[in-house]
Amino acid sequence: MGYLWIAGVVVTVAAVVLLAVQHRRGRSLLVPTLTGSIGAFLLVTGWLFVVDPGAPKNEAIKTGGLAGGALVALYALWLNDRRRRTDEDRQRIEAARQQLEDARAEHDRSRVADERFARSVELLGHDAEQVRVGAMHALAGLARSRAEYTQTVLDVLCAYLRRPFESGPEARDEPGRRDELEVRLTAQRLIADLLPRADVAGAPIYNLDLTRA
Template sequence: MAGGESEQRALSNRAILMCAAGLVAFAVGASWLLLGLYGHGSDAEKARLESIRTVGTIVLGAGGAIALLLAARRQQTAEHDLATKRHDLVLRERANDDARHDAEQRRITDLYHKAVEQLGSDKAPVRLAGLYALDRLAQDNPPRRQTIVNVISAYLRMPYELPRQPVAQDADKDVRDEYRSELQEREVRITAQRILTDHLAPNHSDGTRFWADIDLDLSGALLIDLMLHDCELNGARFINATFTGETLLLGITFNGSTRFDGATFERDAWFAEASFNDSVRFDRVTFCRDARFDETTFVGNTSFRDARFSRDARFDKTTFSGKAVFSGAAFARDANFTSASFSDDAWLPGVNFGRDARFVAATFAGDAWFSQVSFSSFTTFAGTTFTGDIRFEDSTLDGVAYVPQERNPRPVDDDLT
């Protein structure tokens, strides 16, 4: 490129010299011509003076033209030098930006590695410092948020048991230290949960702390008093997780596929007004206390295969837009589906209703399968509408074979007692 610029400059200088030589030759030629024409005759002196004046004018004009060419060349050279300096400045600024970016990335990477190392410390305060460092790092660097959520989730998936009953004062020092360590780890885990939940709610505070498009994998984790209120998640996996204490997932939105297979809820589980916008599975889930799904919306296919409801289960005003499968589920106490809406097929073969089963004002738009269902105590389908096929083959009511009197799409108004 430098050779091309030198060649262009040489060509420009050569052009200027050629123009200047041409102008001088023109001026000299014109002068000799004029002197030859007007240098003889009676008015020779007068003509010679006039010729000299004309020649002078031509020479001055030629000199002015040469001066203009030189000025234009200087302007061109100055503009070229300025453009070169600007180009060099842009290159330097770009190099500086790249250097700053590389330095910033190295700093972020160093902070990340240091925080992860702190999570592996045997001292609870150091682990807490690592969690807060990851929280701050993710808040300031959105592209790293999912990675940091994965790290915190992996920490919560590590094996852990809740502290035992308080140890006696006269217990061995090792026993007291172990108990104290378990209490400290409990606080670390609650902090990790809080960091996750604080960033999943779009409407909390001013919204700047919301982390959008987050996937959460807490499979096998021990979760303590988990509370998610008006939060929003993409995919969520809680396979074989244990929820100890109260579990509140109120108004939460799951945009992706959600899995609770094999999970255990040791106390009350509240999913009221939640929205599952994709498929969800609660297969083999154990609800040790009450399970509340009031006004919950299931958009995709929903499965509660072999789920165990140890106490009351409420699905009041719940909407099942996809297929709803409760095959082999067991309700030890009341099962309430008042005003529930099944837009697609509802599969409940082999379900065991241990006490009251209420399907008051429910709507079954697709087929409803109640084959081999065991109804106990009080059962009602009052005001329920069946649009598709209804099957009750081999079902029993208080141990007696149940044969419904009608199988049609009209509302069922009788109580089955």
């Protein structure tokens, strides 16, 4: 039985060489592992036959089988760890991709909101009363959909109300004054709608500058 351990050495060396080749090529290590397992079995079993010829053969075979099985078990553990790390890397890549898409979408939403805000502010200077009212409603809608615009929209509406305007009885009869009054009343209503109720706990506090309005 002495030839067994020699065969085990040969098979083990072949497994090591095959392992190096497969690893360098990036291929599966299953074949080198199985080859190494067979080599370990032959090497351990043959060695036990040599050092203790009187020992029961089934014990030597069992020990050799344990050695070969341990090698396969180590490969299984390594393969499982590799799969786990691959899954973690895939999850990190997916999370990074999702964050990038979310950031891009948020950037697009912010750009659209900025364009909408700029256009609405521009329309506040339009001659037609209906256009100015529509622009104010557009600003209020923007503030409702994107809370970070609320203070800015309130500032714009307050600035509109601070514009010079004669509200006396005689001035109201002048052409266009009645329409302008309706626009200003719309601005006041929208400001009131955008402000949170006083009894709401934790509601944000906004500044209103209506000096000389």
